[in-house]
Amino acid sequence: GESVGLHLPTLSVQEGDNSIINCAYSNSASDYFIWYKQESGKGPQFIIDIRSNMDKRQGQRVTVLLNKTVKHLSLQIAATQPGDSAVYFCAENNDYKLSFGAGTTVTVRA
Amino acid sequence: SQTIHQWPATLVQPVGSPLSLECTVEGTSNPNLYWYRQAAGRGLQLLFYSVGIGQISSEVPQNLSASRPQDRQFILSSKKLLLSDSGFYLCAWSFGQGREKLFFGSGTQLSVL
Numbered sequence: 734g735e736s737v738g739l740h741l742p743t744l745s746v747q748e749g750d751n752s753i754i755n756c757a758y759s760n761s762a763s764d765y766f767i768w769y770k771q772e773s774g775k776g777p778q779f780i781i782d783i784r785s786n787m788d789k790r791q792g793q794r795v796t797v798l799l800n801k802t803v804k805h806l807s808l809q810i811a812a813t814q815p816g817d818s819a820v821y822f823c824a825e826n827n828d829y830k831l832s833f834g835a836g837t838t839v840t841v842r843a
Numbered sequence: 844s845q846t847i848h849q850w851p852a853t854l855v856q857p858v859g860s861p862l863s864l865e866c867t868v869e870g871t872s873n874p875n876l877y878w879y880r881q882a883a884g885r886g887l888q889l890l891f892y893s894v895g896i897g898q899i900s901s902e903v904p905q906n907l908s909a910s911r912p913q914d915r916q917f918i919l920s921s922k923k924l925l926l927s928d929s930g931f932y933l934c935a936w937s938f939g940q941g942r943e944k945l946f947f948g949s950g951t952q953l954s955v956l
Contacts, residue, residue: 764942767945774952776849776933776935776947776948776949776950777887777933779944779946782944784942822886822887826942826943830877830892831877831887831889831945832889833886833887834886835885836886
């Protein structure tokens with residue numbers, strides 16, 4: 734079946750370094766993708782989104798890359814800070830619904 | 844600006860008791876509304892979504908039901924809770940135009956004992 738998934742469940746990164754979180758999707762018809770950040774005990778917070786007519790989109794300290802050929806999505810965080818420690822989810826929007834991957838836990842080392 | 848309110852933040856209920864979780868959205872009209880459940884350390888599973896008053900779509904057969912009595916109010920209910928209903932429940936909304944991002948509430952941690 735179709736699914737959205739993240740490559741690695743955990744990522745440990747040194748403060749100040751760049752982080753890269755990867756996500757693979759299997760529905761080739763998907764045309765809208767979103768990255769969320771979830772801190773412990775809280776609801777997911779929108780980070781950035783990208784539509785399939787784009788390959789790259791930048792926000793404040795974050796960049797999302799979309800490779801439709803291999804159905805791969807990534808989130809890059811520049812100069813990772815302690816406040817970036819959280820679980821990151823990619824999500825695929827199919828009409829009115831979002832399908833989420835299992836998430837990657839990012840831990841920032843001081 | 845739009846805001847979403849979800850309550851209570853935590854809830855401990857005995858097996859077999861009823862459940863009612865409420866979610867309201869302010870600052871927008873005719874939003875799409877959603878209920879998700881998240882098991883510990885897992886992703887989010889869509890339970891119900893609604894594109895209008897009285898319109899409910901169920902994604903997973905289960906012990907739960909949802910209702911939308913008003914445009915910006917979404918309620919998750921159960922007549923008799925099961926142990927397996929424990930989890931983190933999240934309400935969300937989006938603009939009603941199809942492929943749009945969701946905005947989530949702060950969640951309810953439900954423990955069924």
